Amino acid sequence: ETSRKASSRKLQEDDGLHEWLRYDYYNESCPLAERIIRSTVQALYQLRPDVAPALLRLVFHDCFVEGCDASVLLDHGDGIESEKDSLPNESLRGYDVIDIIKSELEETCPGVVSCADIVAVAARESVLVAGGPFYPLYTGRRDSVVAFPIIATYELPSPLDDLSKTIESFASRGFDERETVSLLGAHSTGTIHCKFFFHRLYNFNGSDGPDPSIDPEFVQLLRSNCSSSSHHSFGPPSTSPSLSPLPSSDDNNSSTALSQNAGMKMDYEGPRTDFGTLYYRSLLQRKGLLFVDQQLTSGEETETWVRAYASDLSLFQRDFGLAMIKLSNLKVLTAPKGQVRLNCRKVN
Numbered sequence: 401e402t403s404r405k406a407s408s409r410k411l412q413e414d415d416g417l418h419e420w421l422r423y424d425y426y427n428e429s430c431p432l433a434e435r436i437i438r439s440t441v442q443a444l445y446q447l448r449p450d451v452a453p454a455l456l457r458l459v460f461h462d463c464f465v466e467g468c469d470a471s472v473l474l475d476h477g478d479g480i481e482s483e484k485d486s487l488p489n490e491s492l493r494g495y496d497v498i499d500i501i502k503s504e505l506e507e508t509c510p511g512v513v514s515c516a517d518i519v520a521v522a523a524r525e526s527v528l529v530a531g532g533p534f535y536p537l538y539t540g541r542r543d544s545v546v547a548f549p550i551i552a553t554y555e556l557p558s559p560l561d562d563l564s565k566t567i568e569s570f571a572s573r574g575f576d577e578r579e580t581v582s583l584l585g586a587h588s589t590g591t592i593h594c595k596f597f598f599h600r601l602y603n604f605n606g607s608d609g610p611d612p613s614i615d616p617e618f619v620q621l622l623r624s625n626c627s628s629s630s631h632h633s634f635g636p637p638s639t640s641p642s643l644s645p646l647p648s649s650d651d652n653n654s655s656t657a658l659s660q661n662a663g664m665k666m667d668y669e670g671p672r673t674d675f676g677t678l679y680y681r682s683l684l685q686r687k688g689l690l691f692v693d694q695q696l697t698s699g700e701e702t703e704t705w706v707r708a709y710a711s712d713l714s715l716f717q718r719d720f721g722l723a724m725i726k727l728s729n730l731k732v733l734t735a736p737k738g739q740v741r742l743n744c745r746k747v748n
């Protein structure tokens with residue numbers, strides 16, 4: 401108890417916004433909470449390994465937009481304009497997984513565990529099952545009663561961003577270059593659909609050739625994975641304000657639809673024995689899938705960290721864990737602000 405108070409006080413000194421976040425917040429109100437989240441993620445992962453990348457991406461898209469408040473989970477309706485419909489969230493997944501975890505928790509401790517804590521802890525467990533490091537998290541986040549679709553549209557980073565834009569975007573949330581490079585290590589797992597890198601394969605920025613920063617053999621591999629279609633070329637990042645228009649998914653040209661559904665597993669070289677190093681090694685081999693990923697090797701400081709993480713797994717694991725803790729604590733809502741939603745998709 402004393403050490404809990406001490407750690408909670410320490411957080412207050414660090415940042416007044418976190419005054420009620422603490423280690424094992426549910427210790428009395430729902431002692432099994434974190435264990436239930438862990439076992440549910442593990443069980444679902446056995447059935448569908450793609451739940452892990454889905455949940456990891458979800459915490460980023462929640463926390464980056466007005467903090468870790470589960471605002472991303474709110475459905476459209478009842479005066480809520482959902483973040484789910486914003487362009488960067490178009491292929492976000494895992495809402496159904498959060499619903500399953502929430503219903504398990506509601507059975508055990510009704511009305512106690514916030515959706516925001518579920519998102520943060522479920523992402524932590526996902527990192528672990530995907531072969532990444534464990535990191536401790538404080539709990540006690542509360543859920544928002546509003547969504548922020550405009551912020552989601554304009555402030556979530558675009559896969560087309562160049563390095564300076566990416567650095568600026570993460571700096572606006574308090575992350576330095578080292579932390580930004582380590583967070584992108586999340587792209588060690590999951591799937592990237594062709595539409596997010598197709599513009600790099602043909603007529604890149606009107607050059608009539610592929611993005612020169614991609615390894616030529618890798619271009620061939622990607623081309624064979626994503627069927628060719630002239631519909632896919634889209635302009636350089638500078639042609640639109642924040643997000644370049646990605647081809648719309650309801651385009652019913654059949655070859656377009658085919659290649660849009662196709663994608664590349666980030667661990668395309670086969671199952672990874674670790675989470676992290678291979679991603680950075682692939683960047684050094686000019687085999688980054690997204691333009692934004694490959695750009696990390698174009699800056700002096702960021703490239704230094706790419707090299708460091710490519711060769712030092714434990715350094716990556718430590719830095720990634722710390723950056724994930726920071727991400728998971730961004731601008732949290734704590735009592736008496738916000739609420740504990742009973743259904744993660746709706747305000748109470």
Ligand code: HEM
Binds near residue numbers: 450491583587596
């Ligand atoms: C500059 C920053 C970032 C950009 C532009 C970006 C963009 C993207 C894009 C375009 C995809 C592919 C989605 C799809 O094909 O459906 C993706 C996937 C993913 N991103 Fe990021 N991302 C960024 C940072 C992050 C961070 C910080 C995390 C987590 C800490 C993260 C976690 C993931 C994961 C796990 C996936 C795979 C999702 C899945 O398989 O469903 N990303 N990201």
